[in-house]
Amino acid sequence: MSLMDISKIFSLLQPKEEDEDKEQCQALSSAVSTDDVTLLSELLSQENYRRYINTPSGWGVPVTPLRTAAALGHLRCLELLLEHGAEVDVLDVKAQTPLFTAVSGKHLDCVVSLLKAGADPNGSQYNNCSPLLTAAREGDVDILRELLRFRAEVDVKPKVPEWASNATTCRGPLYLSAVYGHLDCFKLLLLHGANPNYNCTDEKMLARIKQPKTVLEVCLRYGCGVEYIQLLIDFGADVYLPTLIIDKTTKQNEALLLLLKERVCPKTLMSQTRLMIRRCICLANKEPAIDRLDIPMTMKNYLKHHIS
Template identity: 85%
Template sequence: MSLMDISKIFSLLQPKEQDEDNEQCQALNNAVSGNDVALLSELLSQEPYRRSINGRSGWGVPVSPLRTAAALGHLGCLELLLEHGAEVDSLDVKAQTPLFTAVSGKHLDCVIALLKAGADPNGSQYNNCSPVLTAAREGDVDVLGELLHFGAEVDVRPKVPDWASNASACSGPLYISAAYGHLDCFKLLLLHGANPNYNCTDENMLVRIKQPKTVLEVCLRYGCGKEYIQLLIDFGADVYLPTLIIDKTTKQNEALGLLLKERVCPKTLMSQTRLAIRRSIPLANKEPAIKSLDIPLIVRNYLNHETAKLI
């Protein structure tokens, strides 16, 4: 795993001299903080301020004007900064990009503007978290949908050193959305190709963990509703993979009943066909590829798990 270079962190934390450039950067940040688009436009019309557009200023953790706009959700200022060449993926000392900050603040309009401007939907490789993980945890399905639409990695997992790896460290967005009870995010991730058997396919993790837990097993053990189990079954989770231990921690409920029923009843031919078609489509193109298929609408909807009950 790549971690942010320590020297870079210290260089970002090191106070800058109170020179003209720093004062200009602070003036830009002040205009953004006040959401004063007119003042910001006036400043950026001057060459000295445009040169400072990617500078950092402020007490404690210095930040760029674009990062400030993303954090506060000031869309007008953010778009103006981008128009004048602000670096879309600039990092703060936490290795957070403006996009990550906008996702954390649930500023959908800013998220869309940054993605359209070319922001990396996966955030920074130096940050231990990612925009997708954050959106899945917060249950922000609209933000999550935009990230996935722009090609974010659907099965991304937190970056941790090898010595800190454990069963929870390998959990991805699908597990997190289930753990926090965000069913809409859970389904959206599956629709974009999230692995329904996630946690049991990482070779490096399997070396260190004797009994990794699938999302299905975790959902059963921690009492997620039957809707989560049904979705995992519909999207092709291996129903024989979880080791079921009927004890005080395993709830005898409808969710467990669904799994046991699936183990003795084979999938219908239609269901197996849907899985085969979806698996043949590249992860990054599932949604547009299915919508562009020259087939009846009712079949396209079935491939997207929208009208299963009507067929």
Template identity: 70%
Template sequence: MIQLNIFEEENKVEGQLVHQAVSNNNDRLLNELLSEEKYRKCINCRSGWGIPGTPLRMAASKGHLRCVQVLLAHGAEVDCLDVKAQTPLFRAVCGKYLNCVLALLRAGANPNGSLYNNCSPVLTAAREGDGEILKQLLKHGAEVNSRSKILLFTSSTGVSSGPLYLSAVYGHFDCFKVLLLYGADPNYNCTDPKLLPKIKQPKTVLEMCLRHGCGVEYIQLLIDFGANVYLPTLIIEKSTKQNEAVELLLQERGNACGLLINFSLHIFFSVLLTLDKEL
């Protein structure tokens, strides 16, 4: 770390010029600078007020696609972390810059972001309702279910803050559907054997949808994708306005043919997903 600070201090002027070119979205000047060794040595240097970051982080945060492309072409580290363990891809997702997201993914960026960041690109896209970015992340191999992260094993919200939960609670039905199409667990949105046992009373996605007043279409889709309708502890309060959704759930519990229908639909959607990936 000391060596890194000394290096960045010695190349402060060159680094500032590179960062300034990115800040001004001047990709031509940036390309000229990086054609010289003394500037190219600063391509992964961190600078700036607030949260110091690399030029690639700045370009991704601002949605400066051409600068992102120039930096990647000159060898910028695609998954460089800032002090908050955020990658350039994570910043691009936060800004909803689809083109930058695609450029970074094609350059090999980890679609899951950093293990050291409590959040992830998929969680962010699901929460913000950006269906196309979410789809691209999943196409490039992002984890669709909750996963354990360092220092999160004792979290009481790990399961109930998965992408499927977030898309439902924030009312992003398109994202909800995309996640299920790409294999999200319809019961707990978690298949991690280390994480799920840590939660004393994990709430199913069905129960969360009922508690948060999600529309009947959410319940129907979960049932279509094979959610276990016998898992929720159904406590209907007087204030609940989910009569239609509750009736659907109770009806499904009594439907002896439900499992066979669900299995057929699951195969159908799996075929659709395979065809979508091949296109």
């Protein structure tokens, strides 16, 4: 992060001149915290309260009313605040947006409402993490689906400065969903265009990290199971990238056999055709594009990986 970025974050910690009167801020915060939508509506109808709608308050880490509503999952208060002009991507002192806190709290309805109101699905550029990385790690497939529907970056990387580059840089959404055993999230990410060779095609990453682990290697190392390996193969992962170390302690016999078999047996023409068609569809959300193709439903389902 640049000095300007750091200065911006620290500026959020400084009290503002218009914060001298704390009563209005505390009243708004209290109404949201108790999910008292009637009181909140009454307060926001008054200009002397409404002018503090984006003002952080509270002990410890000061936060805005919208951030509080998102963190607690108080949907009615959240929507009322948005109706009255609450800033949808306002940052707290941790550079987290209300959407990020809603995702962290697994409040699906609040996530959807914030996204519809224009929240950035990728969160803040000043935060190392992102809503998509959080959803993939936690295995919340419904929230992950909504973020992807609103065009969150499917191969988003943790934001770390180049001088602090380490293994954390490699831990994208596909990586995290595999390590934490979230098969539904893993498949959903691939369906939305996640790179099955993540970590091994980015020139900048290869220049910073000598031997980044492929997703295939990660799946084998963590015992993710044959389902993960099959999905990576089906979505076109390079099966020759992993460095296989096979010894008597290896517990991944079935997955290893599948990978070794794939190395010597060429893909079927159907499988190759599916890969090429999906690659030609450049849209982030491929399913609607596939639905518009003038082909039989059986073939559409095959392109969507709905059948084995």
